[in-house]
Structures are given as C-alpha cells and as structure tokens.
Amino acid sequence: MVQFTPSITADTAPLFTPFAINGVTLPNRFVMPGMQRQWCDDGVPQARLADYYRERVEGGVGLIITESCAVDHPSSTQTPMFCRINDATMSAWERCFDAVNHAGGRMFLQLWHEGAVRKEGPTLSPSGLVQAGKPNGRAATLGDLEAIRDAFVRGALAAKQIGAAGIEVHACHGYLLDQFLWADTNRREDDYGGDDIRDRVRFPAEIVRAIREAVGERFPISFRFSQWKEVDYNARIAPTPADLQTMLGILRTAGVDVFHASARYFWVPEWPGSDLGLAGWTKSMTEAPVIAVGSVGLDTDVMDNFFGKEAKSTGAEGLRELVRRFNNGEFDLISVGRSLIGDAEWVNKVRDGRLFEIRMFTKKDVIGDLEIEGFVAEAHG
Numbered sequence: 049m050v051q052f053t054p055s056i057t058a059d060t061a062p063l064f065t066p067f068a069i070n071g072v073t074l075p076n077r078f079v080m081p082g083m084q085r086q087w088c089d090d091g092v093p094q095a096r097l098a099d100y101y102r103e104r105v106e107g108g109v110g111l112i113i114t115e116s117c118a119v120d121h122p123s124s125t126q127t128p129m130f131c132r133i134n135d136a137t138m139s140a141w142e143r144c145f146d147a148v149n150h151a152g153g154r155m156f157l158q159l160w161h162e163g164a165v166r167k168e169g170p171t172l173s174p175s176g177l178v179q180a181g182k183p184n185g186r187a188a189t190l191g192d193l194e195a196i197r198d199a200f201v202r203g204a205l206a207a208k209q210i211g212a213a214g215i216e217v218h219a220c221h222g223y224l225l226d227q228f229l230w231a232d233t234n235r236r237e238d239d240y241g242g243d244d245i246r247d248r249v250r251f252p253a254e255i256v257r258a259i260r261e262a263v264g265e266r267f268p269i270s271f272r273f274s275q276w277k278e279v280d281y282n283a284r285i286a287p288t289p290a291d292l293q294t295m296l297g298i299l300r301t302a303g304v305d306v307f308h309a310s311a312r313y314f315w316v317p318e319w320p321g322s323d324l325g326l327a328g329w330t331k332s333m334t335e336a337p338v339i340a341v342g343s344v345g346l347d348t349d350v351m352d353n354f355f356g357k358e359a360k361s362t363g364a365e366g367l368r369e370l371v372r373r374f375n376n377g378e379f380d381l382i383s384v385g386r387s388l389i390g391d392a393e394w395v396n397k398v399r400d401g402r403l404f405e406i407r408m409f410t411k412k413d414v415i416g417d418l419e420i421e422g423f424v425a426e427a428h429g
C-alpha cells in the first residue's frame with residue numbers, strides 16, 4: 049500500500065554538503081546502510097541487485113554500504129540467499145560496483161560473520177553463546193580466530209580489487225564481532241575475553257589492523273557497532289561512557305576511519321544526564337567521522353517493525369530534529385535504511401522538499417516473504 053507524508057518543509061540544506069572520508073569525497077551526508085535483501089543464489093548476488101543499488105545512487109544517496117557479505121570461512125553463514133564474498137561471487141559483486149561507479153556513486157562492501165546466531169554448524173563464536181544462558185555451537189579456538197581474521201582480510205582485498213571505495217566491518221546487532229564486544233556472549237578466559245572492554249575489543253581490533261595492513265593507508269575502513277542486539281534491545285557492549293571511549297580509541301589506533309554507531313532511534317539519549325545519542329557520544333570521544341542511524345523519518349524502529357508494528361512517517365518534524373542534531377555537531381553522516389528500500393528517490397525528494405511524494409515501504413518490500421525465525425524470533429516472543 050502506498051502512503052504519502054504531509055507536505056511541510058524542513059531546511060535540510062546542511063545535509064547536502066560534501067564530506068570526505070580518508071580521501072573519498074561524498075556529495076552529501078546521506079548513507080544507505082547495509083540491508084540484506086536475500087537476493088542471492090548460493091551467496092551469489094542476482095543481477096537485479098546491481099540495478100537496485102544503481103537506482104539509489106541515481107536517487108541521491110551519497111554513500112551506499114552493501115548488505116552484509118559473509119566472509120570466506122565455512123562458519124560465516126550457511127544461508128544460500130545471504131550474500132558472500134569469495135572467488136565464486138566476485139564477478140557478480142563486480143557488476144554491482146560497476147553499476148554504482150558508472151552512475152557516479154560510491155559504495156563500501158560490508159564484511160560479516162554470523163557467529164552464534166547461525167542455526168546449523170559449524171557454528172563458532174567467542175564462547176558458544178548467542179546470549180546469556182543460550183548456548184549454540186562452540187567457542188572458536190585461536191586457530192579458528194586466525195582463519196576468520198584472514199577471511200575478513202581476503203574479503204577487504206577482494207572488495208578493493210572489484211571497485212569498492214572502502215569496506216565496513218560489521219560488528220553490531222549481535223553477530224560474531226559484536227559477540228566479542230558484548231560481555232554476555234564473551235566469557236573467554238584468554239586474551240580475547242572477559243570483563244574488560246580492552247580484552248573484548250582485541251579480536252575486532254586485530255581484524256581492523258590486519259585489513260589496514262593489507263589494503264594500505266588510503267582505503268576507508270568503517271566500523272559498525274551497536275549497543276542493541278537483535279536478541280536483546282537492552283544489551284550494552286559499553287555500559288559506561290568510559291568503556292565506549294576505550295573501545296573507540298583502540299579501534300581508531302587499529303585503523304578505523306569512520307564509526308557507524310547503530311541505534312534504533314537516532315534521537316534517543318544513550319546515557320542519563322545528556323541529550324546525546326550513541327552517535328553524539330561517539331563524536332564527542334573521537335576525531336574520526338561518525339555515521340548516525342535509526343528511524344530517520346519514521347516513528348517505529350526496524351525490529352519492532354519486523355515483528356508487526358507498522359512504521360509511520362515523522363515527516364518534516366523528524367527531519368528538523370535530524371538537522372538540529374547535525375548542526376549541533378553530533379554526527380557527520382546519516383544512514384537511512386527502510387525509507388530507501390521503499391523509495392529509491394528518497395534523498396532527492398527530501399532535498400527538493402517533495403515529502404508528499406515519498407513512497408512509504410511495506411513490510412513485504414523490506415523482508416519479502418521471509419519469516420523471521422530462530423533466536424531472533426524467540427527473543428521477540
């Protein structure tokens with residue numbers, strides 16, 4: 049069903065200024081974040097994926113981040129309709145990057161590993177836990193970690209070879225690298241785990257450092273993290289601002305160029321006593337650029353939306369709050385997820401004040417016929 053948002057305006061001009069990340073210049077501040085479309089056959093992107101990405105570039109998106117691509121390790125994913133990055137998929141991915149690059153766009157490839165969320169083996173994670181008290185699979189050995197790290201590096205090199213402008217390390221929402229960051233899922237007693245964030249960030253930081261050494265200095269690396277998990281909205285990898293600052297500092301030193309701070313709502317304060325969201329706190333703690341995200345233009349977050357609550361537009365008022373926080377220096381770039389699935393022209397329509405023309409997405413646009421099952425469905429009853 050098509051719905052229209054009311055035609056009142058917001059001055060979004062500040063968001064239509066260029067911005068550079070490690071030598072890659074973006075025409076504006078709008079990012080399309082990684083979003084799985086399930087348009088793969090045995091991990092190989094279907095031809096329509098190239099058109100889908102190209103249309104979003106033509107619609108004004110400054111930076112596109114591909115959906116999560118499983119790295120080349122037997123434990124990364126077993127789901128055939130999830131994308132992978134390996135020798136067998138490279139030419140199909142190259143077609144997507146060619147389409148985007150020819151349209152004048154810029155695209156990063158997102159590197160991912162499912163960790164303990166994966167249903168069938170081999171399922172590897174820090175401690176064989178998908179959340180506290182929910183075992184699945186087994187703890188990765190040091191040899192497994194080395195092989196997984198190498199797979200991330202191969203994925204980054206492959207991305208560079210086929211025309212990506214950069215890569216993003218997926219360390220959010222409760223998947224493998226986030227399971228390292230989260231104390232509930234990382235109970236390791238070796239150097240990679242425990243109560244101190246400095247130990248829990250060690251493996252993600254090693255991956256970033258190894259990628260940086262392989263791709264060289266002038267190739268942007270984004271690091272995407274979140275407090276919330278698909279299996280637990282109230283989870284915290286960084287219980288305190290000091291933990292966040294420690295984590296960011298280690299990752300920045302390892303070679304991160306931009307932090308993508310994933311929140312469910314961009315306007316919700318992260319800690320009491322301050323109006324700042326996760327992105328704002330991140331921005332206050334690092335000189336690296338920061339991407340914010342979370343229900344831009346919408347009143348319902350992605351997971352509640354998946355599990356039945358309809359999302360409605362917040363129209364010009366939502367955009368005004370976005371611009372207020374941007375002008376306040378809380379983030380450099382803003383990711384827009386579901387709205388860009390619904391309308392490839394979303395950015396251009398916002399630029400032109402044509403809010404009434406925006407096509408609202410349907411649940412079917414967003415997740416097709418997919419039934420969400422497994423641990424995530426269990427967590428949402």
Ligand SMILES: Cc1cc2nc3c(=O)[nH]c(=O)nc-3n(C[C@H](O)[C@H](O)[C@H](O)COP(=O)(O)O)c2cc1C
Pocket residue numbers: 081082083084085114115116158218220272310312341342343344346349350383384385386387414415
């Ligand atoms: C269909 C769908 C698939 C998603 N897949 C990914 C993914 O592959 N990688 C990722 O980091 N986040 C993924 N996400 C989360 C989005 O990147 C984004 O954080 C979320 O949709 C919130 O943005 P929004 O409120 O603007 O939709 C997905 C979201 C949706 C709706």
